[in-house]
Amino acid sequence: MKQEVLGPGENGEGVKLIEPEYIEQNLEAYNETGFSVLISDMISLNRTIVDFRADACKSRKYLASLPNVSVIIIFRDEVKSVLLRTVHGVINRTPSELLHEIILVNDNSTHRDLYRPLQIYVRENFPKKVKIVNLKERKGLIVTRLEGARRASGKVLVFFDSHVEVGINWLPPLLDPIARNRRLATVPVIDNFDPDFFSMSSNSLYGTRAGFDWNLIYRIFERNIPEGIDPLKPFPNPIMLGCAFAIDRIFFLDELGGYDEEFRIWNGENYELSFKLWLCADGLYEVPCSRVAHSFRRINPTRVSKEDFLNRNFKRLTEVWMDEFKNAVYSRNPEAFAKTDAGDLTKPKEIRSRLNCKPFKYFLEEIAPEITSRFPLQKDHALFASGQIKSLADENICLDTLGRAEAEPIGLYACHPLDSNQMPPQTQFFRLSFLKNLVLGYSDYCLDSWRTSVLSCSGSKGGNQYWKYNPETHMLINGYDDNNECLTAVFSNQSLTIQKCDKQNQFQKWKFSYENETALNAWNDIYGYGSIDFRDYSVISLDSICE
Incomplete structure (x- = not known):
């Protein structure tokens, strides 16, 4: 029998300090x-x-x-x-x-x-x-x-x-x-x-x-x-x-x-x-x-630099390897990539040519199909609903990230006026996607019921980032279709919570700027983007026709 070794950290155990100094x-x-x-x-x-x-x-x-x-x-x-x-x-x-x-x-x-x-x-x-x-x-x-x-x-x-x-x-x-x-x-x-x-x-x-x-x-x-x-x-x-x-x-x-x-x-x-x-x-x-x-x-001191090395590296990567799919990357941060100099790409492009490499489409279709199924190429893909999410307890109050960092609770704030393109500010712009998650704007961050915070979209079906909107009751149900927990406004401290659904509770009722009635009525038949004819799911505005 192997003798157990004793001492701090042995057998992969953690160590905690006790003395204050x-x-x-x-x-x-x-x-x-x-x-x-x-x-x-x-x-x-x-x-x-x-x-x-x-x-x-x-x-x-x-x-x-x-x-x-x-x-x-x-x-x-x-x-x-x-x-x-x-x-x-x-x-x-x-x-x-x-x-x-x-x-x-x-x-x-x-x-x-x-x-x-x-x-x-x-x-x-x-x-x-x-x-x-x-x-x-x-x-x-x-x-x-x-x-x-x-x-x-x-x-x-x-x-x-x-x-x-x-x-x-x-x-x-x-x-x-x-x-x-x-x-x-x-x-x-x-x-x-x-x-x-x-x-x-x-x-x-x-x-x-x-x-x-x-x-x-x-x-x-x-x-x-x-x-x-x-x-x-x-x-x-x-x-x-x-x-x-x-x-x-x-x-x-x-x-x-x-x-x-x-x-x-x-x-x-x-x-x-x-x-x-x-x-x-x-x-x-x-x-x-x-x-x-x-x-x-x-905390990692090795990653500290005065240079914007990330966008430079990513631009070199996309220009050499990602073919037409580079535009999906650039569309997420167009200003940053537009001003980024990728440097001379002659050598890596020559290597790709010499090796007679397959197109990037092969990688997405044959090697990593999860990428496009979980993260749609086009940032404005078909949606169940989008825009500001107003509380029906007071339609002057909207869901708002409050400028908080990832994993910090979001809350409520006075609804901002729309810009000249009838778009809300980023902090109040949400999209209920065909993956049935609430995406913040055109980012890859989703509303998560954990602390009612915005986290990286997981792409998994069900769970903390799954939301069902019922256009008849105006309730946002979290978890699974048969779950009975709803997003609830707490006006006293401008916060959000998850509580048992109650059709009489006005603080659980919400209204999107735009709702896709056709898609919402076909809720059980839609999950993801793979085989959907988007022409059948055009967005219908509750306030005006969105062209």
Whole structure:
């Protein structure tokens, strides 16, 4: 029987500080780094972890001959103990014959302990396996990874963020598909470790698929596992998260051309590589028996820059890869993209041409159909209702976001006058879409019954973001058609709540500026946009005819 290891953070448990002076000291470091540094320093670099694998993974067989790997870990101003725990985890839980080297690439950190003290530690503890590369100027995640890849000599590259903890036997299942077909890449199932207390948690037993909305925000989709399919078999995933993946070194650098080196700092590179893999090679596969825990920080100093790198990266991505579908992205933020200079696109366009890649339409139709089914291309798709939502208890009062941030409760405010195009202001503009959610304006944010707040649209049927409008009772019912909970106005503090539906309660009655009577009468026959003839569902105004 395996003896349990005792100590702070062992077995993936979280740690909480009790002493006030330590709590205050930790908060100061947390606000700078996004991690509870004192807690990280308390936890062993060799801590034991939770094994989140399905039981059947523990007896699964892989090819006897697997390629060796160069693990590339890039960092900038990372907490030293977090970085070293990442390294120790890789050393401790990777078959030594498969681990060719670990390359740490320092993206011009400003913290002194990430230079000589780190070099001394590595030299004393891992003199043969770990190499450090210090960049003389800041390059950003994308170019820094390429710097590591070009120095690597292992057959397969494994890229990690500097704040991960690999699972037990994580590598063989990740390598097996690549050993069989070097023209694909693999990703592990991403679990979590909390940046506050360092507790580990699982996201999914069998993994998830992923994509994006038309703001290019990364979205997770539930995985549909058909009956008779082995749920532990590697499965196609449209988009990688990017914090952990494996790919053949020569295939990545010489054939795919690596990353677009003109991407700045961070973000978009995961989309670009995923597009290359699906449109120009043999795809991207998630491996349920390979697990890697990652920490998602709310504060991340590595993403700070005076440059608008996000829109530049996204514009390069869309211009090179997304064909006519780039307009769906641009329509969400036309002013920002119009003034964004994407730079010279000659090299990435030449790579796409050389690789004879498929059109982006193939990706949307064959690889990631969830994207267009959950996030319609046209921002003004057919609707059940739209415009201001007025309270029938006082038709001068409207639903309003009150300028609050995502996840903060929205409320009530005096109805604003319409503009010259008969449109309400963004804070009072809602659309009841054919996905039966209340979308804020032309965004990808929806009214959620949790705290009656606006959150990223989930795209799932039913649940907190599902709303049914009854044009006869004027009630907005939340959850499911047979649910009995309604959106309710609270005038005393200009707030909203969810209460049991009461047809006599005037505070539960609402009126949209525009209501599509034909669509509302066919409520039970409509869900989504796939097979609807939009000509049959033209919008009818209650106040005037909308042309």
